[in-house]
Amino acid sequence: MRENHYYGEILRLVTDFTNAPLVDLDDLRDRVARTCLGRTTPAKPADLAETRQLVAHWTRIVDADSERHRVDLLNGLLAEAAAYPRITDHDDSGWHLHYRDDGVPLAAVLRAVVAVAAAQHLTELGMHRLGRCALAECRFAFVDFSRGGRQRYCSRVCANRDAVRRHRQSR
Known part of the structure; x- marks a missing residue:
């Protein structure tokens, strides 16, 4: 059961922060x-530094060398974002769960939604669903949303570039 209806968008956002720093x-x-977060939570100067810390933690999760290490890092992020879940219809989008207190700073909101989104994605689909682009000159981070769970590149552009390179080398 998917409780966070926008977790894919949140994971793309934190990965974007990783690949193109704020x-x-x-x-x-x-x-x-x-x-999906819109401008509902105003960003203050302290949020920038805290969001950068979140991105550094996220980068360690992406680059974890084992499932156990990834889980330990993700559990640490979940502990930092601890708040009791609540049902809300704050934006008339239908009843859904939130994993953060009301009135918290933007960085705390990001930490909570990233932690829950990553935990849901990885426990539902596999701890291997985070990675770095296989193209040597790229190495951007990605979240694997593919059906088969075998994504190796951050984009089709990188996958095509590598395929062309391999084809030319085989000639």
């Missing part, structure tokens, strides 16, 4: 505003 507070506000 420039400033306006950048944070703009990127969050383009997601």
Whole structure:
């Protein structure tokens, strides 16, 4: 059962922060505003530094060298984001669960939704569903949303570039 109806979008957002680091507070506000979180939680200067810390923690989760290590890091993130779940219809989108207290800063909201989204995605589909692009010159982080769970590249562009390279080398 998927309880967080927007977890894919949240995981894409934190991965975007990983691959294209935040420039400033306006950048944070703009990127969050383009997601399901919108502008419901105002971003303050402290949120930028805390979001960068979240991204550093996320990067360690992506780069974990074993499932156990990934789980330990993710459990640490979940512990930092501890709040009791609550049912809400704050935006008239239908009743759904939130995993954060009301009135908390944007960085705390991001920490909570990223932690829960990652925990749901990885426990439902497999701990291997995070990675780095297999193209040597890219190495962007990605979350594997593929049906088969065998994603190796961050994008089709990188997959095609590597396929062309392998084809040319075989000639």
